[in-house]
Amino acid sequence: METTTKKRRIGIIGGTFNPIHLGHLMIAEVAYEEFELEQVIFVPTHISPHKFHDVISAYHRYAMTAAAVEDNPHFTISDVEIKRDGYSYTIDTIRYFQEQMGPDVEFYFIAGTDTIELLPSWHYIDELLQLCHFIGAMRPDAKEMVDSVLEFFGEKAIGRIHLLQVPEMKLSATYLRERLRAGKTVRYMLPKCVVDYITNNNIYTDVDSTSVLHTEHTN
Template sequence: MARRIGIFGGTFDPVHIGHLRGALEIAEEFQFDELRLIPSARPPHRDTPQVSAADRLAMVELAVQGEASLRVDDRELRRDKPSYSIDTLESLRAELDADDQLFLLLGWDAFCGLPTWHRWAELLEHCHLLVLQRPDADSEAPEALRDLLAARSNNDPQAIDGPAGQIVFAWQTPLAVSATQIRQLLASGRSARFLVPDAVLAYIHTHGLYRAPN
C-alpha cells in the first residue's frame, strides 16, 4: 500500500514550537505515515545558520522524541554542497516505492519564490507541493506560477492521487514565534521557555548556544 510522506526543510536555528505544532497538525490532517524534518546545511536562499549543523540536528532530534509521526532526516547535512530541494527529492525518490506519495511542505512566501529555485520546474516530477497558508497571506502568486497553479491545483487534499504532480493548500493558524526572536531573547539573557521544547532549551543552555559575543 502506498505511503504518504511529508518533508519539511529548514535551518531550525533553533527548532521551535511553531515548526513542531505546524508539522504535527499537517501530519494529522493529511494522514501522513511520517513527516520528516530535514535540517538544511547551506540553504541557498537564507543566511548561514548561527550554530553548527551538529547542534541543529541534535536539537531537532530532541524536539521530536516521543512523537511517532515526526522523524528527522539528516541527508542534507551529509551533503557537501548547498541544500537544493531538487537534490533531496531525487535522493528520497530513489529510496521509496514508485507509488509512494511525497509532499514537500512550503510556506506561502517560499512558494511564491519558487521561480528563483534551482531546477524548480522539476519539483513536481518528484513530489506534490503542500503550500501552508496563513490567514494574513493575501498576496498573489507571481505570474510565473499562475499557469502552473491553474493546471496543477487540487482543492481536495484527500483526493490527491499518484506519487507526485499536484499542488494543494492547507490553512494554518499562525503561532507568533520565530527563530530570530528566540535568538535575540537568548542573546540578551532573557528566557525562551515555552517557545522551544524544554529538552531543546536545556541543550541550548548546556552548550552555551546563541549567547551574545563577549
C-alpha cells in the first residue's frame, strides 16, 4: 500500500516592518500554532510596490526584525528580498524558497487584513494562489471586505486563502512612527530590543533620543 508523505508547512511573513511591532509577531505566532507550521520566516522587503512613502533603509528594518525574532526558536529571518534589485514581489520570493526547500514543502504566506484587500492587484496573483496558501489575519470589521476578495477569486480561493482569527490589536507602523516622532511611549507596542535599536540609532525622531528611552524603562 502506497503511503502519502505529509508535506512540511513553512510560514512566510513579508512586509516593510517599518518598524516591526508586537502585532506582526502576534499574528505570526498564532498562525504558527493554528496551521501547525514548522517555522515562520520573516522577509523584510527591499522596495515594496505598495509602500514607498516614509520607509527607512532596508538595513535598519532588517536589523530591527532580526532582533525581534531572535528569541523565538520557530521564527527566523531571510534577506532574500533585500538582496534582490528593484521591487520586492512575493512571486519571486516563493519561487526562491521552493527552489531552496524542494517539492515536499507547502508555503503559507501570512498577511494582515490590509494585505488581503490588495491581493487582486498583486503581481502574478493567479500563479501565487497555485504556489502557496494565504493566511489572512482578520480584523473584526473586515468581514465584508474579505468576503468581496473571496468572491473576486471564486474557486481559486477555495483551500488557498485561509482566515485567521487573532486577538484584536489596533497597531500600525504609521501610528507607531507618529508616536516615536512625538516622543511618546511605545511601551507594550514594540519589543524592547526594537525600541533600543531605534533609540541607539536615532531613527524616526528628531527629538532627544533619551525621551523615547525614558518612556520604555520607567517602572
